[in-house]
Amino acid sequence: MLYFENDYCEGAHEAVLKRLIETNMEKLPGYGTDKYCESAKEKIRKACGCPEADVYFLVGGTQTNEVVISSLLKRYEGVLAAATGHISLHEAGAIEYTGHKVLALPHREGKISAGAAAEYLETFYQDESHEHMVFPGMVYISHPTEYGTLYTKKELEELSGLCEKYHLPLFLDGARLGYGLVSPDTDVTLADIARLTSAFYIGGTKVGALCGEAVVFPGKAPAHFLTMIKQQGALLAKGRLLGIQFAALFTDDLYMEIGKNAIETAEILKKALAEKGYRFLLASPTNQIFVILENQRMERLREKAVFSYWEKYDENHTVVRFATSWATKREEVEELISLL
Amino acid sequence: MLYFENDYCEGAHEAVLKRLIETNMEKLPGYGTDKYCESAKEKIRKACGCPEADVYFLVGGTQTNEVVISSLLKRYEGVLAAATGHISLHEAGAIEYTGHKVLALPHREGKISAGAAAEYLETFYQDESHEHMVFPGMVYISHPTEYGTLYTKKELEELSGLCEKYHLPLFLDGARLGYGLVSPDTDVTLADIARLTSAFYIGGTKVGALCGEAVVFPGKAPAHFLTMIKQQGALLAKGRLLGIQFAALFTDDLYMEIGKNAIETAEILKKALAEKGYRFLLASPTNQIFVILENQRMERLREKAVFSYWEKYDENHTVVRFATSWATKREEVEELISLL
């Protein structure tokens, strides 16, 4: 069976696993105070061109969104996000569970624009009764988005400028950041992100790690961020598990390197799909491919390959998602193509 | 430097790590739906003598307490716990963050008694204004406790009976359960715990795993427990990481086996301490030893060994904690003894 269901179906990249094995019996202090965490933070600061950044390691994506957002918001504030954003739809109300509203913005292929956010903010402050409403307290974007799309540097700069104007933190969910940074279609670097956001995270779970996300505050983390991590049950006793993995991922450019594999295999697959006349839901420049399949063809393909149902397209067609990853082999892609 | 600071300073037991390595590149579905999670659950059900139990895997102890307690309580209820309980003191207000009060009970060496709980409950329901108060909605105990002490089967039965009488869930925090089950001083088995509680967890983080706790509901988990796990940011994408580890820990009695090492090394150390005339804060039958050290002697010892400050005893003495674990070697204990 071919596996294109998601980008987290294997364990860890072998170089990451190797370091876990090598360090396994070292005795280290807990809660992220060990030397590997320190080293990983230092490497990430360097990669971001941001020597003063505060870096923390958390375990998963929803957890990271929940901890960061609820730590940055004041209690009368909500978070602006695309209506299709992960926090809007697929985190079981995690943000609301912490007492905050997700304020949905219109999106285009998963992206929000500075224009749409500006309009929301202007309308809000013009409303005479806005003190009876949820204050917009930060902006959340994902990059790549849930549709695999990417912000351009100009778009990020516009969002960043708007946030600065309104004194709002801009938070970037980088669950798949590794795949966004190496896309041939991007002009955005890690340093750009560090320059333009107040907080972002570098996804590990989907890019070579067993688990783990690295939260970066290019400026300063909120006071007592560690206590808030603990309060939300997100502080790992064996913090080493995260530090060792991220230290490996940020050694010899591994994080970028393995990102490229996902992009290259996705490009091959996209090209083949296009040549065979398949239609795409949208043009995604990263590792997720959204294809419109005729229903019977989809069912036949399901006998040999695993992929994700995305949504109904029309009576006879369905949108499905193929995802490649750091671990996808060219042979697998070729085998999939041969079945199409 | 000798390391007796805690029981989570190494990585994973080698048999656990071996299985992670062997399965690393297998493609598996996410969120705990893989075959290793299923197999681990089955092994745990068997070990508990509880074929119908619902089993879930979470990442850490505070997270597990927070998710389970907030899922079991109604919103007008709080949780009864020892004033020294982990949830009372050392989880940064995690339970309160979910909206629930921890109702502190008096303790003896970290344990609460059915008598004290019964008195609380009777007083509560006799109070004419109890509808203006937090309803006691469940009972939390840790076993071993934060002081390394253990409930007897009779004590557990009394607590269980009381809970049944008041229709309260009894939840047992087993962060160090492995060390409690193999203590020579216990008459409590895993099957007893499954029989006497509504929910408990089998700690992995401190007993041989990189991370992970197995929550067992001998009866039935709360409806939509998975959604609540997700809502609290506690659902691991690569759930396999937990399933594979627990499957290894519950193969060939490994969990019990490695627990014994901690107990045996602790026994050697306790015996030596007693022979050398050291005083103990209390008699702990598991892997944590609380010793009263003269301050200067403590300082000298600190140059060669790492251990935990516990609390001030008097002007000239301090209580410190030595912890052994599944990974403690006899040589290390002997070297520590030679320094005492």
Add this chain to the structure above:
Amino acid sequence: MLYFENDYCEGAHEAVLKRLIETNMEKLPGYGTDKYCESAKEKIRKACGCPEADVYFLVGGTQTNEVVISSLLKRYEGVLAAATGHISLHEAGAIEYTGHKVLALPHREGKISAGAAAEYLETFYQDESHEHMVFPGMVYISHPTEYGTLYTKKELEELSGLCEKYHLPLFLDGARLGYGLVSPDTDVTLADIARLTSAFYIGGTKVGALCGEAVVFPGKAPAHFLTMIKQQGALLAKGRLLGIQFAALFTDDLYMEIGKNAIETAEILKKALAEKGYRFLLASPTNQIFVILENQRMERLREKAVFSYWEKYDENHTVVRFATSWATKREEVEELISLL
């Protein structure tokens, strides 16, 4: 200055005030256990044709929505509501503050349809990942809506049927219920509402009381509802203040009687506006009138009358709201008409 800004700009109806004065020095028990609360509940049960209903008195509308909704929802559930609903927009995130998401539905003139709700529910349960999403746990409607519109009996029956099918409570926000019940355009009675909903409230603040809303559970209130009221700071020590007022409002049909005054004065005003050629944003059958005014005319009118800015219509026009109430005098309406 003429006052048409809202329906809560006076104190209490004189018959309500009279009863407060007459009973002022009676010594009564607290927290809603007095005889006037009991009598008011009984009168309301009778008016609803619902002798078994549980009735509670709360102080204000947002409070009532917050207390009722958070008491009915399970923690993994959210509430379906019109995107324009009071809880969606104008309660400062009160529902989210209690941990629950407001799930916005499309609306027509402030109303949601059973069709739109059904589509949401079907899509939700068809989604394979719905366990990662907020469960729709109840349906909230306002009647009259924020646009002064009314559900027909048929529409309510359809919503009620859908809720029954999905085992969801249907909750009706009746902040202005008195004005809805006596509209010439309605076929919905108080008994219909009691028959078709799981909970609703009869607004007092906007219909003749100094403050107060009567929550009716035609079936049974959630267990320990009083404790949850207290927990949210909504339990009045002098509960009599609410009981005495509602007892007065439900004596000799006063609540309906004073509702009619608002409707009659609104009808006169609407007729005059139409005759003078003004355009309406929508046809509202209750006490709120939404008129499109040319901006300069609006400014001139503002010198003599107070009314609400609603929203910008186009460059040269603004939507404003005129509200009548139980207290509006015909002379006031005529004077306003003379200014138009």
Add this chain to the structure above:
Amino acid sequence: MLYFENDYCEGAHEAVLKRLIETNMEKLPGYGTDKYCESAKEKIRKACGCPEADVYFLVGGTQTNEVVISSLLKRYEGVLAAATGHISLHEAGAIEYTGHKVLALPHREGKISAGAAAEYLETFYQDESHEHMVFPGMVYISHPTEYGTLYTKKELEELSGLCEKYHLPLFLDGARLGYGLVSPDTDVTLADIARLTSAFYIGGTKVGALCGEAVVFPGKAPAHFLTMIKQQGALLAKGRLLGIQFAALFTDDLYMEIGKNAIETAEILKKALAEKGYRFLLASPTNQIFVILENQRMERLREKAVFSYWEKYDENHTVVRFATSWATKREEVEELISLL
């Protein structure tokens, strides 16, 4: 039947009621923006000797504690309070419902000491693991306490000094403040309280109003306090109801005047009780009297008088509470005395 059960069993003081009647049909803007609220705030600022104070009106005591405390705390903080404090015991977990822990301090007759608070704070910051614990974020006291006792000016100054040292807000719950300010045994004035606390409230519900508490921030209210009031369902549409009452209470020293009546009647009762040989649980200098009654005598008295059960004293005795108020008549006290 004689009524000494509590201090909120009547409606409003006649002068307060008179103003409600006189202003009843005036058309006023909502949400506390009317001229009576403004005037009441101004009068309160004057009475506090605090011309810059921010003043807000809320409806009840638990609500006020909940709104103020949750607005002042950061999310990783809890509130220090006497174990017997209203927020600790009798508010149904209202503080925890907003996500914050009440950190219980030992008390003497309902009072906490700067010494006990200092010890808590020192121990906390000395604890190496305090980042895993709830940060003490403010201090809550009630004055008079739940036992009717009063802080001396010196005690308040010590608490205030401690709070300043640790940058903690000091919040004073003045549900019965009127009775505390006029006790012959106090040296604390309203101006002292304004000088020594960060926030306090002047209780209306128990001192002459139908409902209402005036929150005073001698410095500055938290940013967007109004929005947080709304968010907790505590913003009254007809804010006038509170403004008019407090304007009356702070006209011609009425608030102090009516406080004196409670104290004087309590003094008469206490003197008679002492002369007749009754024992007191403690010496309370305000309007609450805690008496130890022999059980059969208590039962006989219950046939003619209503008073509060407080707690069991021993097998044959019970502690009961008699409360006087602004409304207690001398004749009533004399009649009660004749029954003793």
